[in-house]
Ligand SMILES: Nc1ncnc2c1ncn2[C@@H]1O[C@H](COP(=O)(O)OP(=O)(O)OP(=O)(O)O)[C@@H](O)[C@H]1O
């Protein structure tokens with residue numbers, strides 16, 4: 379209820395420090411070739427331009443520095459900005475890099491509690507470095523949303539997407555991984571949007587306008603009445619979308 | 626510091642201005658110094674419903690443009706000396722409303738008012754955006770029909786992503802549902818969504834249900850906010866809403882079908 383008005387006297391403090399946790403994508407670099415970095419970054423961001431537009435990002439150069447490949451931070455920051463992202467931190471930099479970052483107004487983060495600073499071996503090993511310099515660490519992360527996703531809103535997750543509320547008609551949720559909706563799913567849900575055919579959608583009440591896995595979709599009209607409003611899981615089996623009630 | 630309330634909906638004609646006038650009067654009647662602002666530039670409706678249309682000298686846009694001071698433009702209500710109205714301009718175009726200008730006016734009002742009620746225009750364009758941008762609380766007015774509910778849902782999305790609180794990562798705007806023009810007999814016939822249907826779709830805290838009532842038209846024709854008609858069902862509904870907003874525990878009314886005269890006489894259901 380409207381407590382602010384009642385409790386705040388005229389000489390209320392003008393500011394207050396609060397501790398808050400944010401989820402920010404980390405750009406882990408594994409090539410020092412700026413041309414390739416720029417190309418691949420542009421390609422990534424163009425997949426979901428709205429999502430990436432002005433998105434904050436922390437870049438991680440720890441792995442490169444271990445290979446003695448020290449990037450020029452000013453060039454890197456310019457490339458990131460050019461892709462429409464806003465660099466808000468450096469991780470794993472050497473002294474010179476950290477100094478350059480600070481000169482650009484980019485804060486320095488420590489690597490102590492970072493889990494995914496090294497590019498995953500499995501992905502990096504079989505390919506030449508030149509082909510996989512950009513491995514966003516968010517790929518393995520899960521996005522958790524606790525508020526309803528309303529009509530007209532659009533959410534994109536690079537990993538799994540878990541929503542602890544409803545998804546309204548007219549809303550759209552996309553994930554490269556799985557989608558879980560612990561509420562009714564009335565909007566459009568697209569899992570495995572980068573082609574992951576193993577992705578699944580789970581929801582506690584199916585009333586979706588459209589569901590899709592790896593580009594194979596079904597619209598509301600094509601969903602059988604027996605699964606409507608039921609808790610279901612949705613997956614691909616031999617290129618067919620299967621909607622199965624969870625009992 | 627004032628608490629800024631936006632009365633909004635997305636869809637037009639659902640009862641925003643009626644609600645703004647009623648709750649502003651309700652809060653003022655309880656002794657809270659309240660201002661109510663008309664954001665509907667070009668249409669100017671609030672002053673009619675408040676019955677002060679013949680006392681308008683300066684308007685909101687004049688204040689934003691620095692052509693008049695806030696004190697010159699604010700009109701004191703004739704029924705309640707704790708209530709002030711800031712009318713919209715009928716002649717200016719909507720672009721005169723700027724974020725900076727609105728922010729300044731609200732900041733100045735916040736200094737000596739306890740509540741500022743912003744009557745939003747319909748739609749999701751500039752006027753509606755500015756009406757909600759600075760809000761602390763949102764009264765989302767919805768009629769029990771699918772298109773109105775859908776528009777409200779859209780507006781709720783904007784409240785949670787495009788407001789100042791959202792941009793600054795502050796505590797989100799508190800959102801309340803006001804279900805207006807509710808007619809239980811038509812719900813029963815299946816012509817209208819029920820309270821439960823609407824709550825199921827929006828999953829939002831219900832502040833109150835305002836029945837469809839002739840008293841609303843009578844009140845607006847005579848330029849007296851309907852909340853002052855304490856005999857009327859709509860007036861009582863708004864009084865309940867103000868009480869609940871201020872933290873009082875009031876059971877919901879006007880949800881069930883009124884018993885018809887015959888049913889009363891014969892005790893039928
Ligand atoms: N509870 C009610 N019962 C009957 N009529 C009502 C009720 N509430 C509003 N109305 C009528 O509906 C019409 C629209 O009301 P109002 O002007 O308050 O809506 P609004 O949302 O402000 O409209 P706009 O979007 O044009 O600004 C008016 O004629 C009003 O008298």
Ligand SMILES: [Mg+2]
Nearest residue numbers: 641642665670
């Ligand atoms: Mg209006």
